[in-house]
Amino acid sequence: MTLFWRIFLLNAAVLISATVLVLLGPVTVSTPVLLTESVIVLAGLVAVLVTNAVLLRVGLAPMDRLTRAMITTDLLRPGPRPTVSGHGGIADLIRTFNAMLDRLEAERGESAARALSAQEDERRRIAQELHDEVGQTLTAVLLELKRVADHAQPPVRDELRQVQEITRGSLDEIRRIARRLRPGVLAELGLTSALKALAAEMSGHNGLTVRRRFDKDLPGLGEDAELVVYRVAQESLTNTARHAGATTVELSLTRSENGVELRISDDGRGLGDAREGAGVRGMRERALLIGAELDLGTRPGGGTAVRLRIPLHGKGN
Template sequence: RDCERRLRQEVQKYSVELRHAHETERHRVARELHDEVGQTLTALNYTLERMALHSSGTGIEIAKEASSLVADLTSRVGDLCLALRPHVLDDFGLGPALIWLTQRFEQQTGILVELLHDGLAKRLPREVELGVYRLIQEALTNIARHAGAKRCAVRCASSPENLVVSVRDYGVGFQVDRLSSGLRGMDERVQELGGRLTIRSSPGQGTCIRAKIPLPIKAW
């Protein structure tokens, strides 16, 4: 039993380190895409616009078509940067980030999201904001992939003592007897923050994922 406990502790330790390394790499890639690729595409689009001004006939049409393709690619790179590391989370906190996330989710999937949040006007510890954002992001991804739901609800409420999060869908549900790797990862993420994750689901009754995370008395 002691050996098993030590092995579990080691696995949990490496899992935490892997998640931290993953987030660091996400941030680095997003920054490089924005700074390097984004600026290069902007310069290329400017060059194509100048070519169109100094061309005639077919040359103008080709330059305009190329410029349109570059503009589309620039938009796609911007979306990728936001998916990797949304700047709204770093700049404005969890509340605005969840508004952006759920609106984007609705646009991409057509699934309606009812978002209620309370007590998020003040910034929470950075690791809590990022962990909860990723938790809700993963839960919404699971809904889009597996739930077959047309609507869902996201709740996030903060008090001086706890942050309570829930994501509920009204889809097909499943039998909670064995967690998938994605759900285990969500559970580990919540445990890393000192909290507890509960999952309630049954076939035909939808799924509710709820996390309760302790907070310091004073959030910064």
């Protein structure tokens, strides 16, 4: 039975019942209307309206739940589906909505996977070009500067030494950028070593102290999951260094009941009312790709806390 017919029959039942009571009941209406008759008629009208409202409220309650689900649904934060309840068109509508959410989440996951894969490929390409092209060019410049400085007069030699230091600093910065774009240590030495290198790199940045803790004998997560963990840690530490105004950040990778848990917490100013930017949305998309759960919040005592829970049998394993 469609929603139209359910509402129509509910109203019809109420009106028919009221009509039967008027026709068969002892109530009559005089001309002019007496006060007692007016009270009885008004009481009957109120009873009809209340009965109609209660029946409609019960019948349309699943629609209210579906409306709330439509308002609060976030594809980056999957939650439980609305319970299929009600009759006729309402149950079909909820079932169709749940199927639509499944399809949208699947399509978003596939598109996000392609986009992130393309992003990683582009990062690898840029890192390779920085290392092979720019890095080698600057290395050649350094060697040439050294050759010229060795044969230059003392005043010019000092200036050339300064240029050498500037060039060497630029070369170190390019190598650092290349490492951030393509974490070679992740593929060569594993996740724990990559996180230790990342923590060491971030230590001292803007007076930031990184405290780290890693459980021994962590289970293998798979290449995709390890890359997600590394990128989430990298994005979190970068945000802390740039925006949090923190002095200390704690980085930990520990075994949990159902998998592995990554935690990054700082003593900075916290999230406040700031909206989630592209970096945080990217972290959520990466977490969804491996079936992980990402939580961002304020830690006790102030500061920001990021927690990534990776199941041992997630999508990326």
